[in-house]
Amino acid sequence: MRQNPxxxxxxxxxxxxxxxxxxxxxxxxxxxDAEAQVPVGTCSNYxxxxxxxxxxxxxxxxxxxxxxxxxxxxxxxxxxxxxxVAFLLRQVHQRMDADRSSYxxxxxxxxxxxxxxxxxxxxxxxxxxxxEENIRFHRDAGLPGDRVAVVLLYLAVHGMIxxxxxxxxxxxxxxxxxxxxxxxxxxxxxxxGNA
Amino acid sequence: MRQNPxxxxxxxxxxxxxxxxxxxxxxxxxxxDAEAQVPVGTCSNYxxxxxxxxxxxxxxxxxxxxxxxxxxxxxxxxxxxxxxVAFLLRQVHQRMDADRSSYxxxxxxxxxxxxxxxxxxxxxxxxxxxxEENIRFHRDAGLPGDRVAVVLLYLAVHGMIxxxxxxxxxxxxxxxxxxxxxxxxxxxxxxxGNA
Numbered sequence: 001m002r003q004n005p006x007x008x009x010x011x012x013x014x015x016x017x018x019x020x021x022x023x024x025x026x027x028x029x030x031x032x033d034a035e036a037q038v039p040v041g042t043c044s045n046y047x048x049x050x051x052x053x054x055x056x057x058x059x060x061x062x063x064x065x066x067x068x069x070x071x072x073x074x075x076x077x078x079x080x081x082x083x084x085v086a087f088l089l090r091q092v093h094q095r096m097d098a099d100r101s102s103y104x105x106x107x108x109x110x111x112x113x114x115x116x117x118x119x120x121x122x123x124x125x126x127x128x129x130x131x132e133e134n135i136r137f138h139r140d141a142g143l144p145g146d147r148v149a150v151v152l153l154y155l156a157v158h159g160m161i162x163x164x165x166x167x168x169x170x171x172x173x174x175x176x177x178x179x180x181x182x183x184x185x186x187x188x189x190x191x192x193g194n195a
Numbered sequence: 196m197r198q199n200p201x202x203x204x205x206x207x208x209x210x211x212x213x214x215x216x217x218x219x220x221x222x223x224x225x226x227x228d229a230e231a232q233v234p235v236g237t238c239s240n241y242x243x244x245x246x247x248x249x250x251x252x253x254x255x256x257x258x259x260x261x262x263x264x265x266x267x268x269x270x271x272x273x274x275x276x277x278x279x280v281a282f283l284l285r286q287v288h289q290r291m292d293a294d295r296s297s298y299x300x301x302x303x304x305x306x307x308x309x310x311x312x313x314x315x316x317x318x319x320x321x322x323x324x325x326x327e328e329n330i331r332f333h334r335d336a337g338l339p340g341d342r343v344a345v346v347l348l349y350l351a352v353h354g355m356i357x358x359x360x361x362x363x364x365x366x367x368x369x370x371x372x373x374x375x376x377x378x379x380x381x382x383x384x385x386x387x388g389n390a
Binding site: 026104108112115123124128158169170178186 | 303306307319322343351367377
């Protein structure tokens with residue numbers, strides 16, 4: 001069968017909605033067909049099995065959550081500072097808020113990965129590479145804070161996102177201010193050492 | 196039917212294993228009967244429905260993860276310092292590591308709470324009260340760091356736990372050292388202000 005890239009993407013976007021709404025057990029090829037409003041059997045023409053679908057959903061969520069390069073370049077046009085780091089991390093949080101389905105789907109995939117070693121191995125590889133990529137970006141952009149600081153920022157924002165997705169009353173809308181405080185307290189002002 | 200408290204606890208512990216292993220969709224009253232090796236129908240004598248079971252699982256995970264008061268009192272016998280906070284947070288992480296099923300079950304419940312408003316409301320209430328309780332404990336014990344610092348510590352350790360449960364290669368066993376660094380960098384040495 002000929003495959004259409006736009007349709008493939010539409011199927012993956014439908015799968016993300018199913019995963020976010022129904023959880024991983026609700027994710028079947030048929031449920032994705034229904035969500036995407038395509039004939040039954042379409043999804044199985046694009047993905048040989050559920051495991052394949054899960055791996056490609058993972059890639060698609062990352063694609064959807066990747067910042068626009070032009071926007072990022074614009075943000076980086078000012079001198080590096082803890083405030084700039086806070087601005088960038090606030091954008092990470094805002095991307096979550098604007099695309100909760102992608103993040104919920106990623107959380108579902110993480111839990112599914114605990115049960116499926118093959119998916120788990122891939123998730124480990126991708127998340128580890130993602131953190132290294134964050135550290136490299138931070139250093140290359142000359143942003144303040146060493147490797148450990150970047151890891152700590154990542155962990156705190158990750159914790160915020162999980163809470164704001166699943167128990168939003170805990171932080172009750174204070175994530176932005178908490179990100180500012182986190183950067184102010186954790187990052188050096190002169191970019192040469194620790195706070 | 197007469198209910199036996201020990202059997203109720205055994206059923207909840209079985210439910211936690213089912214939830215951790217199979218995910219929330221795998222959690223049925225019958226699956227819990229099977230896991231607990233009790234006659235079919237036992238679970239439905241203890242829990243009127245699945246929603247009731249979910250709420251009581253939540254309470255049981257909290258019970259299982261609560262530190263032993265004697266151990267906690269012993270840990271608090273030394274003068275307050277960032278190192279003492281790190282020691283206590285390392286214990287939180289160790290409790291997760293010793294009872295991964297409870298934490299995985301809690302993550303499953305969080306995602307189920309997004310889908311079930313009644314459960315979600317209860318999770319919001321409990322997690323919010325839990326954070327306030329942490330802040331109160333920190334202050335009453337005279338530990339260094341203000342309210343915002345405690346929230347930031349909580350978020351970072353929460354992020355660590357989610358990663359160590361679902362993608363352990365990311366931190367690759369460094370959580371303990373990261374907790375030390377987090378406390379060293381974020382907490383004041385003299386307990387009077389910010390780091």
